[in-house]
Amino acid sequence: MADKSKKPVTDPVAAWQGLVQQWEQEINAWSGKITETEQFSAMMGQATKYSLVAQQAFAEHMEKVLTSLNVPTKTQMEEMSERLSAIEEALERLRLSMADGPEAKSAPEPRRTRKPKNPS
Amino acid sequence: MADAPQNDGPDIGEQVRREVDRALQRNIKGLDFLLAGRQHVGTMEKEIIHRDGTAILYRYKPVEDEIFRVPLLIVSPPSNRGYIFDLAPDQSFVEYLLKRGYDVYNLDWNPPRRDEAKLAIEDYVDRFIPDSIERISKISGEQDVSLAGYCAGGTLAVIHSALYAGGPVKNILTFAAPLDFDHMPLFKAWGDREHFDVDYLVDAVGIVPPEIMLGAFDLARPANRPAGRVHLWTNMWNDEFVKSYRMFERWAAETLSVPGEYFRQLIKDLLWENRLARNTLEIGGRPVDLTKIDVPILNVVAQHDHVVAHAATQPLMTLTASTDREEIVAKGGHVSLVAGPAALKRLWPLIDEWLERRST
Numbered sequence: 001m002a003d004k005s006k007k008p009v010t011d012p013v014a015a016w017q018g019l020v021q022q023w024e025q026e027i028n029a030w031s032g033k034i035t036e037t038e039q040f041s042a043m044m045g046q047a048t049k050y051s052l053v054a055q056q057a058f059a060e061h062m063e064k065v066l067t068s069l070n071v072p073t074k075t076q077m078e079e080m081s082e083r084l085s086a087i088e089e090a091l092e093r094l095r096l097s098m099a100d101g102p103e104a105k106s107a108p109e110p111r112r113t114r115k116p117k118n119p120s
Numbered sequence: 121m122a123d124a125p126q127n128d129g130p131d132i133g134e135q136v137r138r139e140v141d142r143a144l145q146r147n148i149k150g151l152d153f154l155l156a157g158r159q160h161v162g163t164m165e166k167e168i169i170h171r172d173g174t175a176i177l178y179r180y181k182p183v184e185d186e187i188f189r190v191p192l193l194i195v196s197p198p199s200n201r202g203y204i205f206d207l208a209p210d211q212s213f214v215e216y217l218l219k220r221g222y223d224v225y226n227l228d229w230n231p232p233r234r235d236e237a238k239l240a241i242e243d244y245v246d247r248f249i250p251d252s253i254e255r256i257s258k259i260s261g262e263q264d265v266s267l268a269g270y271c272a273g274g275t276l277a278v279i280h281s282a283l284y285a286g287g288p289v290k291n292i293l294t295f296a297a298p299l300d301f302d303h304m305p306l307f308k309a310w311g312d313r314e315h316f317d318v319d320y321l322v323d324a325v326g327i328v329p330p331e332i333m334l335g336a337f338d339l340a341r342p343a344n345r346p347a348g349r350v351h352l353w354t355n356m357w358n359d360e361f362v363k364s365y366r367m368f369e370r371w372a373a374e375t376l377s378v379p380g381e382y383f384r385q386l387i388k389d390l391l392w393e394n395r396l397a398r399n400t401l402e403i404g405g406r407p408v409d410l411t412k413i414d415v416p417i418l419n420v421v422a423q424h425d426h427v428v429a430h431a432a433t434q435p436l437m438t439l440t441a442s443t444d445r446e447e448i449v450a451k452g453g454h455v456s457l458v459a460g461p462a463a464l465k466r467l468w469p470l471i472d473e474w475l476e477r478r479s480t
């Protein structure tokens with residue numbers, strides 16, 4: 001952090017940053033008061049529900065559009081991603097089971113004898 | 121507001137030169153910022169030692185020849201990536217711990233697949249965490265483990281410790297872990313049982329998308345994002361500031377979706393009924409009795425945490441049976457507990473001092 005004692009009489013950047021910080025605090029404090037109200041809870045509950053319905057409707061519409069264009073849809077991409085993820089997981093399991101095997105070579109483990117620097 | 125400027129600084133010519141130089145740098149580097157790819161994160165070498173669907177257990181490679189006997193398992197919150205513990209050199213909690221001689225593991229999460237929508241809290245505390253501890257025990261040859269958790273990862277760590285009291289958990293270390301949801305006012309308002317239809321949401325989506333949670337955080341601090349952009353522009357000449365901004369921005373943008381059943385249980389049992397703090401929570405038909413926890417506890421909270429207030433963490437300090445309980449209230453906010461240069465200097469040495477004496 002800059003040494004404030006070295007700042008000149010006018011530092012427009014520092015003043016600007018101060019103003020932004022003050023604005024940030026005031027807006028956040030105002031929002032804090034709003035979120036405590038019953039109306040806010042009601043509004044949020046409704047907003048969550050409506051946005052979900054809208055998102056689902058939009059997603060269904062997009063699926064139809066993409067299918068008609070012969071382009072993979074989000075659902076198909078998700079299926080692909082899950083299959084890849086399952087393959088990745090199976091490979092990881094194979095690697096780990098080989099690492100557990102009798103012929104597995106691993107780096108020597110550090111000694112577990114370290115003592116605290118402040119034992120009291 | 122900024123402090124009043126003093127008179128003994130550089131002259132006006134030097135000031136003008138500096139500001140002109142910074143203005144030029146802002147434009148040049150601002151263009152770089154817009155064209156840059158994803159900010160690299162992660163600094164310490166690690167390997168996957170266990171994977172089970174959404175759960176992924178990493179071991180960070182020890183960097184010291186002699187380490188403490190008891191390994192440390194850090195549980196990430198299911199909605200966030202664990203690389204927050206290892207963001208960048210000189211501001212990585214993992215790097216700090218490895219250099220101090222700990223054997224560090226991280227139970228991290230991938231986005232849940234659709235067939236994992238039914239995962240509940242039980243799967244986390246009664247399957248993923250015990251499985252991880254078993255793997256760690258096999259590698260380390262030790263029966264004991266120190267269990268740490270950040271945010272909801274801390275909540276899961278505490279629930280597990282209560283269910284498995286007398287088990288392998290030797291120490292509990294929590295960072296801003298919510299336990300008393302009556303002291304989570306924003307989430308109480310956002311998820312008010314009168315207005316928030318969690319069944320409708322979960323039944324409709326299966327996997328709860330991150331936007332649902334991010335919306336609540338933005339409402340808590342609506343000015344943070346635009347003000348952050350302004351601070352970014354003002355400091356665009358400063359490479360370190362920009363790098364740090366991009367790392368944290370990437371982490372926030374990569375918030376994970378969570379399984380619907382887990383979310384439903386979180387809302388109904390923890391947020392609405394506050395069962396954990398009332399000691400009435402049951403997981404898999406077994407009571408989660410916080411009074412059974414009797415191992416050493418370190419509760420770390422942030423002074424200016426707008427997500428998890430100090431009061432929300434208090435059941436760990438008041439309900440548990442442990443006679444060895446300590447608390448650190450650190451300056452800063454929710455994330456600055458586990459990442460950033462300030463924690464490296466001020467907070468983590470205190471944690472090390474507490475943990476090292478209990479890790480032999």
